[in-house]
Amino acid sequence: MKKSLKFVFFLSGIILFYLPLSAQTYRIEAGYLNQLRSGSGLSATYFDGAQVGVSADFALKNNFSYSVGGYYSFLYSFKEQLFPHDTYVRYTTYSHAVDIPVRLNYTLTIKKVKLFAYAGPNFNIGLYQPQKTVSTLTTELTQLVQEFQHVTIPQDTTHSELYNDNVLRRLNLQLGAGGGIQWRKYSLKSGYDFGILDLYKSKTESLHQSGWFVSFGYEF
Numbered sequence: 001m002k003k004s005l006k007f008v009f010f011l012s013g014i015i016l017f018y019l020p021l022s023a024q025t026y027r028i029e030a031g032y033l034n035q036l037r038s039g040s041g042l043s044a045t046y047f048d049g050a051q052v053g054v055s056a057d058f059a060l061k062n063n064f065s066y067s068v069g070g071y072y073s074f075l076y077s078f079k080e081q082l083f084p085h086d087t088y089v090r091y092t093t094y095s096h097a098v099d100i101p102v103r104l105n106y107t108l109t110i111k112k113v114k115l116f117a118y119a120g121p122n123f124n125i126g127l128y129q130p131q132k133t134v135s136t137l138t139t140e141l142t143q144l145v146q147e148f149q150h151v152t153i154p155q156d157t158t159h160s161e162l163y164n165d166n167v168l169r170r171l172n173l174q175l176g177a178g179g180g181i182q183w184r185k186y187s188l189k190s191g192y193d194f195g196i197l198d199l200y201k202s203k204t205e206s207l208h209q210s211g212w213f214v215s216f217g218y219e220f
Contacts, residue, residue, distance in 0.1 A: 031215025
């Protein structure tokens, strides 16, 4: 894993260093995100949200190009776990993050329409992730669930910040691929980013976050 991460960072650095510093085109983009956070011994958590930002394209040879973007992402999640005797644990989570995708693109032009595909890493940097937990479990049931699931479940209502409270790591490296279509200055694209890094600071469990997105863009 460490060797593959070093290769990704090394390749991204080489591309950034050798390509031209002046972009040929700029694009503003906005779209929808759907993220899945899952891991060994942990229940899955789904996030929905939006993303907005800008990207710059650098032309290469033979229909290839290179793009770098900067996006602000906002995600929301509500998860409810039900237990015996009408008890439950509810998690409400908000996520604020910055995404920096580095993509290699291939474009095929058919008359006035451009079809393109891309692949490359995405650097996701967590900014702020507050979570509200509401639990109606008894003390005995809380202890049983924690022993079985290897997680800490606070009783009653609690508020936490998952980065500052040392629950999650801020940096998530993802490898993504996707494609889209452009007509004149308008574009539509979609893709999926696979989470590579373990986000969970626990030494006994692992947690990865991956996601799908679709976005609209305007070239200027």
